[in-house]
Each structure stands twice: as structure tokens, then as C-alpha cells.
Amino acid sequence: MENNKKVILDVKDLQTYFLTDAGVVKAVDGVSFSVREGETIGIVGESGSGKSVTNLSIMKLIPSPPGKIVGGEVIFEDQNILDLSEKELREIRGDKISMIFQDPMTSLNPFLKISTQMIETIRLHNKNVSKEEAREKSIKVLEDVGIPAARERIDSYPHQFSGGMRQRVMIAIALSCNAKVLIADEPTTALDVTIQAQILELIQSISKKYGTSVILITHDLGVVAGMCDEVCVMYAGRIVEKALTDDLYKKPLHPYTEGLIKSVPRMDTSGSKEKLFSIEGQPPNVIDLPPCCPFHPRCHKAMEECKHAYPPRKVFDGHEVSCWLYATDEEKNAVLKSIGSTEENDK
Ligand code: SF4
Secondary structure, eight states, rough: OEEEEEEEEEEEEEEEEEETTTTEEEEEEEEEEEEETTTTTEEOOOSSSSHHHHHHHTTTOOTTTTTTEEEEEEEEETEGGOOHHHHHHHHHHHTTTTEEEGGGGGTTTSOHHHHHHHHHHHHHHOHHHSHHHHHHHHHHHHHHOOOTTTTHHHHHHGGOOOOHHHHHHHHHHHHTTTSEEEEEETTTTTSHHHHHHHHHHHHHHHHHHHHOOEEEEEEHHHHTTOSSSSEEETTTTTTEEEEEEEHHHHHHOOOHHHHHHHTTGGGTTTTTOOOOOOOOOOHHHHHHOOHHHOTGOOTOOOOOGGGGGOOOOEETTTTEOOOOGSOOOOHHHHHHHTTSSOOTTTT
């Protein structure tokens, strides 16, 4: 079904490399996806898959050196964020695109009251707002994100809040600036399970109420299930499969996605003595990766061509997928021919 919602953020062929003494780490290598108004997109993958670097690149927050955005575009409101100056970027960061991280203490200043931090943020992005107005707005959004007795608690310091409450404060700060896009990088990993569910529900309800688009970064496909409209699965710096969430769960095409879905614990089999599935092996070392499918040492469907060339991207059953299983015989044979294999397909 065609999606008529407006694209608000368009990431095109993004490439971010880290130039290290040991070699070039292609942390993000040709990543493309679009975020639509009011929708939530999930970016899923193991540690080191490039999901967080993708989102830091969107905000141009890559430490340089050793990092460098070497290619691609991030189009937001008809301009390429990657071309903007630091001053122009400050207008966008926190104001139009906000980020919340795993540990809110990394973003909150421990020495300043929540009220000071919120009022300053609001006034930084809107000089016409008085201190009193900014304070009232802060209290309103703190109430919106479920901080009890917000009028009194606004003058507390971050350490006087629990981890879950601090995460709510971060979401409130994003809302106070009317952010159009909220990037949530593993926002619940450091929290208790019950609090995790509350924070995810909060992000979802905020997105609905304010029409905020959300990019949710997580290693957990279970988190994505109830929350995201679309999912990008990343492996070794690239998106290996992208599909609407329901389609991805019903029929994963890439063997890695299949493995990730099988690894999610299921309520309906919780009594079973069967061992929980896990993908064997470790993610690859991404320094100077050879041109092959980097998943092949862990893939139970690997073929000869997988070891010699990166698979072409295909659109198949509404999914975008990069896997040799969906390539044409001509494409596979071209690889086999180039390596002189005697096992060409369809001879
Ligand atoms: Fe497995 Fe080959 Fe597909 Fe890679 S390209 S996921 S190794 S089948």
C-alpha cells in the first residue's frame, strides 16, 4: 500500500568511516532510509552494526578525527544537514531534531536544576519567550510525560530523579522545543523491565499526540514489534533488510533477520524446555572488510558467491533485501565466473 505521509528526514547513501591505525572502519557504508511525518522507524542490529553511528552522523556529531562522514546526504526541510555550519546545526539540534540516549545523565548537567536546564533550552531556541513562560511550558511538558508533582519537582537536580524519571525529563526537553524528529538511541537499555515498557509507551503516545517522528535504535527486535511502522535491520555498517514491521515479522527474508526474530523470547512458549535460539558466531571485525557478505561465516544458507561479493540490493515482496538468495542467476553466475568456480548456476 502506498504511503502518502510526507517524508520529513531523508537519509541517502550515508557513509561514515573511521580512519584508525589498524585500517579503515566503514562503520556506516551506504545507508539510506526515510522517516515520515508522525511515523516511527526502528533501526535494529547487534553492537557494532553501525546503528548509533548512523544517527550520530544524522546530527553531524561524529568525533573527527578519527571519524569522517565521507559521503551521502541527510535532507531535512529541503536542506542537506551535512552541508550546514556549526551555527546552523545548533538551530536544528535539540530544536527540530532531538536525541535521547541510553543514559540520560550523559545529556543532563548534574550541577543544574531541571528547571534551569529546561528554561535555558527553550529560550535558546526561542528568544521571544520569557523565563516565566518557559517555566510554565516546562511544567506542562513534565506533566505530559508523567512526572508527578511537576510544579514542585522541576526545581530538583537530576540525581534526585530515578533513571526512568530522568529519561522522561529528556523526552520532556525534546517536547519543550517542539522537536519534529526524536532520535531515541537504546532509550530503555539501562532501565528495569517494567520501566522500559512505560518509557516505550510514553514515546509512542508522544509521537501520536504531537505528530513527532521517531527513530528508535535498538538491539532488540522485540522492542520494535509494537512500536515501529518500518524497520531497518543493520549488519556490519549496512542495511541488510528494510520492510514494514508486520511484513518483516511475518516473513523475514534475510537469514540474519530470521535469526534475530527467532532469538526474541516468546510468551506463548515460555513453559517450553527448548533452549532460546541464538545466532552462532560473532559480528565481523569491520576493519578493512573484504567485499563479500559479512554474515557468511554465521549463515546457514551461505553459498559460494556469498564469500566473494557483496549481494545486490533487491526489492522482493515489499522488502528491500541484500542477500544472494534473491539475486538473479545471471548475477550469481557473474560472480562465480569471476572467481573461476565450476559451480555456476543454471548451466
Ligand atoms: Fe547468507 Fe549468502 Fe544471504 Fe549472506 S548473502 S545472508 S551468506 S545467503
